Structures are given as structure tokens and as C-alpha cells.
Amino acid sequence: MRRFGLAALLLGSVVACAPVEKPPEPLAPGAGRLSLTPTAFGQLAGWSEDAAAQVLPALKRSCDRITRLPVDRSIGFDGVGGTAADWYSPCSAAARVPDGDHGAARAMFEAWFSPWQVSDQDKADGLFTGYFEPEIRGSRVRQGRFTTPIHGKPSDLVTVDLSKFRPDLPGEQLVGRLEGSKLVPYPARAEIEAGAIDTKAPVVAWTDDPVDFAIMQIQGSGRVRLDDGSVIRLGVAGSNGHKFLGIGKILKDEGKLGTDTSMPAIRAWLKANGAQARGLMARNPRYIFYGLNQGDGPLGTEGVALTPERSLAVDPRFIPLGSPVWVETTDPKGRPLRRLMMAQDTGAAIKGPVRGDIFWGAGEAAFDMAGRMKSTGRLTLLLPKARSPRMAAYP
Template sequence: MTAVLGLAGCAQLADVLPTPAREQSPAPVSKMILFPLPFKELPGWVGDNHAQALPAFIKSCDKIEKLPKEKSMGSFLVMGKIADWIPLCASARLIRPGNKIEAQYFFESRFLPYSVRNGDRYKGLFTGYYEADLRGAFGPDNTYRFPIYAKPGDLIEADLGAFDDKFKGSTIGGRIAGNQFVPYFSRAEIEDGALSGRQLETVWVDNAIDAFILHIQGSGRVILPDGSHIRVGYAGRNGHRYTAIGRELVAAGVMRLDDVTMPAIRSWMEAHPVAALALMRKNKSFIFFQVIEGAGPIGAQGVALTPGRSLAVDRAFLPLGLPIWLDTTEPGTRGRDRLSRLVIAQDTGSAIKGPVRGDYFWGYGPEAALKAGTMKEEGEYYLLLPQSAAREYPKF
């Protein structure tokens, strides 16, 4: 007999690429259903090097272990409590680095896989993101004219889930004006000087399109004039709904839906610089950044992302830190080459909405940018949940 688990939550149809790094918007109802299955039914499971995902999982453990033991890991009982995950984290640290056999045995002996269905659909959309590359300086001049702003002190981000469970995973941003909570300044208002004189400029970059793409990706490296670099990462958002400029280009008849990719959008914007500035202002959403230290960009869980092993998910359905078996296709291969590997849920994203939806972190560099910018693949995933939490359900 098969155990079937269901959860109702909020989700939305995926925005046409490019998609924003951090945003929330109203969404229709979706339902997540879980089905247990054996590891042997995971497509491509034995072909992966599971040891490569283990360091990412251990990073997540550093955050999981700080949570109250009685706290639920997720919305399903079978996801367990934090107390179910602490022994798994301890065992993961005992595995010798790079030992594929030990890593595979660890996951197979301590977890049970569950396929995920959104209502009656197993398949969902999987996109990609990367660490953006920019050129900048700490002060403005004729070259570096476009500021990257720190989060303003008067920006308030409220967790709507604290007011009503049906809004779990959603936030809203704004500011206090008089005795009213009002929307924060829009992109156009900020570009027109709404934040001028407040010393919020973290760094200045040389290209408006690069700055806009940084808002989409959520993190980036800024190469300074002396050749050194700083990393900047997401710090907050102004709370306005994201407008996908890809959709705007399709609506204007400039592009066909099937042709909308990050490289294609960028090429059009570079060829039409004046129109590009107007197009970007259509997106009222605005992202604020902070300088970050460490080996990589920081995801929503607060840990450094691992190229090829970190996945952004919808937190309304999946808890961060969860091991996930991803089964989709490599971008640019027309579905011929599989992308099947163990990843860890460590980030979120505004267009990442629904039970079967993910944003795959490719890392840094030209190849990562190309793959992330062209990834719009159909796929599915499987959750790896603690055996200790699944004892009341059938075993295989």
C-alpha cells in the first residue's frame, strides 16, 4: 500500500526568463503530494558522485543544528523534526571527504526518497542562475556611474506568514509615511534620486544592464580597478511586484516566447540602449545588496552556495537544507543530455513558486552565465527524508 501525503499552498506560473532573485507575488493555489519509492527508481541515482553534494549538505547542517529540536523541519510530518536531522548531520561529518561509496551508503541507509507531485503533475520548470560579473569602483566617475545600493534603514520587510499561515513564505516590503505603511520607492523613483544623499551607494558599476542583471541573479563579483574584487549579495527588496522584461518584449512583438533567454534579452538591450533603459524601468522591483565575505554567494539559508549542488526552491513547500534528487536536462541539448544529481535546497527566488519548481545554481564565469541564461527545462525531483520520521509509512 502506498502512502500519499498532500499539502495546499501558494504558487504561481513561472515568469518568463529572466526571473528575479528575491520577490513575492500573489499566486493561485497548488497542492503538493508525496509518494514514497525505493532508491533504485531514482533516475540516474547510481551514476552520481554523491560525495560532491555532501559538503553542501554539511553547510546546511550548520544552520539546521541551531534550530529548536522540537521545531518541524517542514509542513509534512514525514519531513520530521529538527531532532530527526541532528543525528544525520553528525553522521555526515564522519564520512571521509570525497569518498563516493561512503556518501552513497549514507544517503541510502539514512533517508527515504519521495517523489513530488503538483496536483496531478510530476513535471515542473527548472531554470538556472549564476554569480554575476561586473566592473566597478567605490566612487563614481565618468566610467562608473550606476550605483549598487545598500538596504535603506527605513525599508520594512514584513513576513506575512506571521499573520496568516496561508501566506507562509511570502513577505511584503514598504515604509512608514505618517501613520501609514506604504509601498517603498519604485525602481524609477530610486533611479531618479529618491535615495540620493543617504550614503547608501555600496559600489558603482560601469554598465546599467550589468546592474540590472545583478538584481535578477541576486549576487555577483565586482572587479575593482586594481584587479581585486568584492562580492555583493542580496540584502533586501523594495516590495514592488517584479515585471519580467522578457514578457514585455514578447508582448511588444520584439521576441517570440520560445526565443526568450538571458543572452537574447541582453543582446537586444545592448543594441537598443535608450529603449533598454525605459524597459528596465517597467520593472518596479528593486534589490538592495551587501558586501559579503567567504568562498561563495550566500543563499537564503545563510550558507555559501555550491555550484552544481545548490537549488533554489519555494519555501512555502520545501524546507531549506533538504537533500533533493534532481532529474532534468542540460540546457541547450534539446532534452538529449540528462542533468540528474543530488542537490541541496539552500536558496529561494521570486519566480520559484510551486511544489515542483527549482532554480539551479551554476556558479561563476562565462559558461555558468550561458547555461543559467538558457536553462528552461522540464523536470522533476525527489525529496530525501529521514527514515526516522518515516517509520509509520511503508518501507521497501
């Protein structure tokens, strides 16, 4: 779906003196270095109190994807998650758990998965932020106050999946447009908003609020409540390939924010400062293009619908997409947040082994939680007990 993070001290512990898996080589300078230390479910603070069955719909969506893969397909970079075949039995067991039976769900995980404490070299603490699914006002046609276009994917946009040539760069893309035989950078946000692609990109809808639209672009996917009362859901169809520059950083550098740098405070300042806000927002060169999403929720990078408060965006260079993870952190209200989630999404700002972005759902309540989420925490990766030796990421 995403994304860029909007943002607890952990109480859990790991087995002392346990062996540490040999991590893959760093993928880039400063990218981090994954270490996995075996632990036990009894060592996970709050494990027996979590409503574990609530994660099963998200797990089943990921299982449906994984079990359609070739049996020898590696799961995760460097095969850290074993092969697709290793997931068949755990996924089958998950499908047999009765709805709402939290005890049976915990027993299933304990029977079929092994927990591994995630560290960046020897650092177990990391950052947890949040994101949500925005809803903005819109119209199918340009009329009245609806003058800001929501562009679909341009006809001249060229995207090259670098992972086909560099398996060590999962999800990385080269984006631009062709000039002769040369791929050149695609226009930046300011150029697009000035009309640079009007003849190349369809308009899927028009909105009356450039601030809320900019926030939707930060989050990725979103919903548009049309002036006829209907609602359409939009998913990310591509981007212009430019590096993301957060509006919070822009406002902070300009001295526009006080001590409150949360997304709700940023939105309030932008809406109160009209033309000045539009100029500052245009400094973020990244632009997202949209297409209609007919699914029952926003789609994450894994290609499955996200589940509120149970889906997590991670760095796929370290955490395999589709794997269960135990998160221990605190929510924006200072309450312990300890629960099972599914690694189902990624984000441009989600980098490193111990880094997570929690999907809070849709609406203002989700926006408030996501916009203020910025907590320290830890991550435990659950992998099938019967796990094949590591293989190349793309056999």
C-alpha cells in the same frame, strides 16, 4: 540569493500503488498541492552514477544550520521535514563520509534517508530553470564611466516578516516606508533611478554597465570587479517590495525578440539598444538593495553559501529548505542531468511543488547555462527515515 528563473523529460518512476501522504491544504488559489509518494533509490534513474560526494559540502552547510535549531523546531512548512532532532543522526553520518568517496556518500543517503516522489496533486512533471552569480565592473567612487549606483539598504525601508503572523506564508514580507503611522509602498525602480532615495540609501559601489547590473538584480547576489583589481561580493540586503516584471516578457510584448528568448539573447539586445533598453528595463518596478558578503559564496535564502550545480532554489511552502533533493531533468545542451542537490534558496518566480532553479556558479560559462536552462523534469525529496509526525511550522 535570488532570484527569478532563467529555465527533460524524466526517465524515473515511482512505486506503483504506494500510499500518498496527506498534503497540506493549498496556501493560496493556484499555489499548488503537495503530494509525496514513497519510492526507492533503485528507482531513481542515474542514482548509482552520480558523484554523490560532491553534494556533501552543501549538505554539511545545511546540517550546521539545522543542528543549531531547537530540537523540536519543525523543518519545512507544516513540519513536512519532521523536527530538527530528526536530522541530527543523518547529519552526523554525513560528517563521517570521507571526502570524494561517492560510494560511501550514496550508502549514507540510503541508510539514513527515504526518497519521496514529489507531485503537484497528480502531476509529477515540473519546470527547471537556472541562475548564476554575475560579475560586473565597478568602482568604490563615482568617476569616469562609473555612474550607475549600486544602492545599499535605505535608512527608511521598513520590512515586516509576515511569517511571524501567518506561518502559512513562509518568506513573505510586507515592504514600504512610514508616512506618519501608515506604511506606504516604497518607490519603484524608475523613481529610484531618478534619484528618489539618493539621500536615504548608501552606495556600496558604482558600475559602468546598467544592463549587467540589471541582470545582477534579477539573479540577486553578485560580484563586483573593482577598477583597482580587487573583487567584492554583494548579497541581497532587501528589496523595494514591488512585484518583479521580467525583462524578457517586456521585450516580447514590445516585439523586440525573435525566436531566441534566452537570457544571453536578451542581454545582447539590451546592450545593442542603449537608451531604449534603459527605458524598458525601468518598467520592472522591483529593485534590489545590497550589502557586502564576506562569505565564501553567494548566500541562499537558507542563509548558507551556495554550491555550484549542487544548490537548488525551491518553493519553501512545499520543499523544506536544507533538505536533499534528487533532480532528474536535462541541461541546456540536451544532456541528462540527474544528480543530488540541496534545497537552499528561493526565488520570486519559483512557485509550486515541482519547481526548481539550479545554481550554476559564477562567470560567463555559468551565465550561458543558466540563461538557456528551461527543462521539464521531476523532483524527489529525501527525508530522514526517522521522522517525527508533522507539527506546526512555528512551534
